[in-house]
């Protein structure tokens with residue numbers, strides 16, 4: 242199928258093509274992940290070079306190609322200046338883009354993922370939060386049907402003394418069956434709240450030992466799913 246189509250999208254990353262062109266990888270609202278050539282954007286008089294940087298939310302007119310689409314028009318919806326001007330927030334935003342890039346399927350509509358990413362970027366633009374990235378990762382896993390079991394031990398079914406989490410099993414374990422990593426009661430509570438509809442209040446909370454546990458575990462769980470280490474996430478945790 243060829244021809245022109247319109248969509249909105251968030252630029253996940255870009256890379257050079259030849260002397261003057263750039264390939265833009267976007268998560269679009271209705272066409273999944275799209276790879277498109279932006280012609281001439283690396284020349285100084287480019288019409289839309291600056292609008293097609295990672296993080297940018299844009300309205301697009303695209304020409305469908307066999308392998309790569311071609312950007313015909315790009316109009317900025319939101320440039321997320323607040324994220325670009327703050328290194329901590331930018332690092333978090335890049336972690337979101339990287340995971341979405343690895344998870345999204347090309348040309349397969351996933352408007353829920355698009356809305357989740359857009360919501361997370363807007364939330365991060367309005368207020369920095371240490372739990373934003375981990376909360377996004379847990380929500381993402383849940384949306385993929387890989388939500389963690391948090392109520393009963395994944396081995397014996399006991400609801401009592403849940404003290405560990407195993408990413409392979411995707412859930413909590415009781416004291417008798419424990420394996421994986423230790424999980425404090427406060428971290429378990431945070432996890433339950435993230436996935437149980439209390440996200441807004443969780444995001445307003447300051448850094449804590451429990452938040453750090455939830456963050457480390459979120460990265461491991463997503464990595465387990467993606468089966469590869471996420472460079473930007475490890476940078477975030479070393480910082």
Ligand SMILES: [Zn+2]
Nearest residue numbers: 394397415418
């Ligand atoms: Zn058990």
